[in-house]
Amino acid sequence: MSDFEYQSGFRNQFATEALPGALPEGQNAPQRCPFGLYAEQFSGSAFTAPRSHNLRSWLYRIRPSAAQSAYRPLEVGQLSTAPESEVAADPNQMRWDPLPMPQAATNFIDGLFTMATNGDAGTQIGCGIHLYTLNADMTGSFFYDADGELLVVPQLGTLVLRTEQGLLKVAPGEVAVLPRGLKFQVRRAAGTDAARGYVCENYASPFELPGLGPIGANGLANPRDFLTPTAYYEDTQGEFELIAKFGGKLWAAELDHSPLDVVAWHGNYAPYKYDLARFNTINTVSFDHPDPSIFTVLTSPSDTAGMANIDFVIFPPRWMVAEHTFRPPYFHRNIMSEYMGLIHGTYDAKAEGFVPGGSSLHNCMSPHGPDANTFDKASSEELVPQYQGNTLAFMFESRYVFNPTPSALSAGFRQRDYVDVWHGLHSHFKPDAR
Numbered sequence: 001m002s003d004f005e006y007q008s009g010f011r012n013q014f015a016t017e018a019l020p021g022a023l024p025e026g027q028n029a030p031q032r033c034p035f036g037l038y039a040e041q042f043s044g045s046a047f048t049a050p051r052s053h054n055l056r057s058w059l060y061r062i063r064p065s066a067a068q069s070a071y072r073p074l075e076v077g078q079l080s081t082a083p084e085s086e087v088a089a090d091p092n093q094m095r096w097d098p099l100p101m102p103q104a105a106t107n108f109i110d111g112l113f114t115m116a117t118n119g120d121a122g123t124q125i126g127c128g129i130h131l132y133t134l135n136a137d138m139t140g141s142f143f144y145d146a147d148g149e150l151l152v153v154p155q156l157g158t159l160v161l162r163t164e165q166g167l168l169k170v171a172p173g174e175v176a177v178l179p180r181g182l183k184f185q186v187r188r189a190a191g192t193d194a195a196r197g198y199v200c201e202n203y204a205s206p207f208e209l210p211g212l213g214p215i216g217a218n219g220l221a222n223p224r225d226f227l228t229p230t231a232y233y234e235d236t237q238g239e240f241e242l243i244a245k246f247g248g249k250l251w252a253a254e255l256d257h258s259p260l261d262v263v264a265w266h267g268n269y270a271p272y273k274y275d276l277a278r279f280n281t282i283n284t285v286s287f288d289h290p291d292p293s294i295f296t297v298l299t300s301p302s303d304t305a306g307m308a309n310i311d312f313v314i315f316p317p318r319w320m321v322a323e324h325t326f327r328p329p330y331f332h333r334n335i336m337s338e339y340m341g342l343i344h345g346t347y348d349a350k351a352e353g354f355v356p357g358g359s360s361l362h363n364c365m366s367p368h369g370p371d372a373n374t375f376d377k378a379s380s381e382e383l384v385p386q387y388q389g390n391t392l393a394f395m396f397e398s399r400y401v402f403n404p405t406p407s408a409l410s411a412g413f414r415q416r417d418y419v420d421v422w423h424g425l426h427s428h429f430k431p432d433a434r
């Protein structure tokens with residue numbers, strides 16, 4: 001039997017037990033739970049949230065989470081202590097090479113590097129964008145994030161996410177979402193020495209599937225392709241550290257047992273993973289380049305309809321068939337701010353310089369689009385159907401302006417000449433020749 005077993009569906013009312021009979025029957029909090037377990041509710045929405053957005057699970061565990069020491073502040077490392085360390089927003093288009101791989105032993109938490117944040121974790125608006133590089137497993141430590149839900153986008157190396165609610169294996173090309181508050185540790189899957197990727201720490205409304213409007217009942221990311229783990233527990237005593245991110249800072253508490261002691265659980269608040277290759281990509285079969293919203297995988301809405309706190313958008317392998325069209329992304333300026341990453345291959349707006357593991361930032365109303373080489377090629381190429389197979393880019397797009405961190409601004413891996421990619425775009429204007 002594989003170590004990894006999943007239940008299919010997006011935010012279903014799942015029910016899973018690692019020990020048959022561990023889930024109470026017909027109620028959540030019996031006077032005494034089966035097998036002497038403790039009942040604990042784990043909530044991701046206010047109790048009074050509308051039923052469609054009400055998120056909670058009931059965990060049946062060996063010890064309640066409250067059985068831990070007091071918290072003490074912990075050194076923050078490369079993680080931004082939002083908001084004090086934020087610099088003012090910057091309208092410059094920015095691009096970065098990949099974060100260099102670590103030399104010394106570095107686990108997932110040690111290796112987090114904050115690139116940009118917006119909004120504010122305390123008031124639950126906006127997000128933090130982090131990179132991770134790691135070459136070591138978390139063994140004696142566990143982590144939870146009170147500031148936000150974590151969308152993990154591996155770019156290199158396969159991760160094993162050992163969570164309270166079960167085990168997930170996540171490879172490049174897949175993404176995982178770990179709900180706010182979930183305790184977990186990150187290890188490397190067999191065959192992975194080092195790993196690298198992106199994390200969107202969503203301070204606000206949890207990710208949900210976008211509405212499909214006239215697309216209909218099917219398409220884009222389909223609910224059945226989301227996978228939530230089955231219950232897994234270990235009954236391990238020892239000295240463990242529980243690291244929490246709370247209020248932009250790290251804290252630590254001591255545990256005398258592994259917190260992965262949930263024997264059974266039921267509910268709709270749980271981690272999940274999704275294989276981006278399952279995305280049912282919809283695009284033009286006539287002319288013009290559609291807006292990237294057609295590629296939305298998950299959305300975190302804000303209080304204003306249509307203005308996402310964050311949209312998670314991908315640019316997957318797809319056919320390009322548009323006739324009499326400039327096929328790459330058009331030049332544009334948006335109210336939404338865009339943070340991009342590349343998982344593999346090349347992105348169609350950039351002939352070079354935007355590499356796997358790299359990042360770019362185009363803030364509110366800062367102009368951008370294809371580089372000069374891409375413009376020249378796409379303006380004259382023969383418009384035969386073309387399969388764009390070697391590509392997987394993504395975007396964290398937000399209504400809130402991103403503030404790059406001082407460490408991202410001063411990083412050695414920042415491309416300080418990025419704006420030059422548009423310098424070769426000269427005038428072709430000939431008023432007497434249409």
Ligand SMILES: O=C(O)/C=C/C(=O)CC(=O)CC(=O)O
Pocket residue numbers: 289290291292315329330338340349350360362368369370395
């Ligand atoms: O593909 C699209 O339709 C639009 C995508 C974007 O807006 C992303 C960028 O603007 C990043 C970039 O060009 O580097």
Ligand SMILES: [Fe+2]
Pocket residue numbers: 332338362368
């Ligand atoms: Fe853009």
